[in-house]
Amino acid sequence: MATDSPIIIALDYPSLDAALCMADQLDPARCRVKVGKELFTRSGPAVLDALHGRGFEVFLDLKFHDIPNTVASAVQAAAEQGVWMVNVHASGGRRMMEAAVQRLEQQHLTTHLIAVTVLTSMQADDLADIGINISVKEHVERLALLAQHSGLQGVVCSAQESADIQTLCGDAFLKVTPGIRPTFASVDDQQRIMTPSAAIEAGSTHLVIGRPITQADDPMAALHMVEEELGQR
Numbered sequence: 685m686a687t688d689s690p691i692i693i694a695l696d697y698p699s700l701d702a703a704l705c706m707a708d709q710l711d712p713a714r715c716r717v718k719v720g721k722e723l724f725t726r727s728g729p730a731v732l733d734a735l736h737g738r739g740f741e742v743f744l745d746l747k748f749h750d751i752p753n754t755v756a757s758a759v760q761a762a763a764e765q766g767v768w769m770v771n772v773h774a775s776g777g778r779r780m781m782e783a784a785v786q787r788l789e790q791q792h793l794t795t796h797l798i799a800v801t802v803l804t805s806m807q808a809d810d811l812a813d814i815g816i817n818i819s820v821k822e823h824v825e826r827l828a829l830l831a832q833h834s835g836l837q838g839v840v841c842s843a844q845e846s847a848d849i850q851t852l853c854g855d856a857f858l859k860v861t862p863g864i865r866p867t868f869a870s871v872d873d874q875q876r877i878m879t880p881s882a883a884i885e886a887g888s889t890h891l892v893i894g895r896p897i898t899q900a901d902d903p904m905a906a907l908h909m910v911e912e913e914l915g916q917r
């Protein structure tokens with residue numbers, strides 16, 4: 685079931701049962717869901733089947749980063765399981781990203797392929813630690829352009845960079861932004877954050893939201909507040 689909502693709920697849970705308990709409270713007409721490393725490592729492809737069976741479009745967030753052939757094969761495996769979106773790390777480089785794009789094209793697979801630029805938990809000093817001595821903004825811009833030139837459909841970035849990327853890469857290029865923090869939520873381990881409405885205003889096409897909803901005392905009330913902030917309810 686396709687939805688127009690920009691909201692993607694991060695199902696960061698340690699078991700299939702816990703993830704499905706949350707999914708069963710959600711409506712696939714009102715949001716998409718994201719399966720990440722913890723849940724997929726514990727539950728395997730069964731979680732994808734269960735979520736697809738409930739009508740959800742799924743973002744499989746495994747952030748592949750490896751040699752080109754390995755990443756192309758992993759992206760193909762994800763797409764063959766019918767996921768709506770899958771991601772790689774842009775820092776894996778042009779040849780890695782191009783190999784993944786080519787593989788999807790060769791296999792006639794239409795899964796959206798996007799690239800992580802700089803993780804939303806990172807700041808300039810984290811980049812300096814790994815030998816990158818330019819600003820977060822410059823590095824995100826560089827990786828977004830590289831992803832676009834490699835044929836990807838968009839990037840994962842912080843909403844703080846959405847406006848820049850919109851200017852550089854255009855409206856149609858997807859800006860999938862975690863680090864979303866409604867005013868009622870705690871910041872947790874995120875660094876480059878924005879509220880849902882500010883993120884959309886800045887040009888984000890999709891908002892990834894986890895703990896502010898999944899760890900709320902009343903997750904459905906928290907989701908409702910986000911939808912109200914976005915003028916969806």
Ligand SMILES: O=C(O)c1cc(=O)[nH]c(=O)n1[C@@H]1O[C@H](COP(=O)(O)O)[C@@H](O)[C@H]1O
Binds near residue numbers: 696745803840864896
């Ligand atoms: O690719 C991602 O989804 C991702 C990239 C990034 O830069 N930052 C980031 O937080 N994420 C994911 O987005 C989700 C954010 O969750 P919360 O911080 O709980 O809202 C987590 O599942 C992260 O793994």
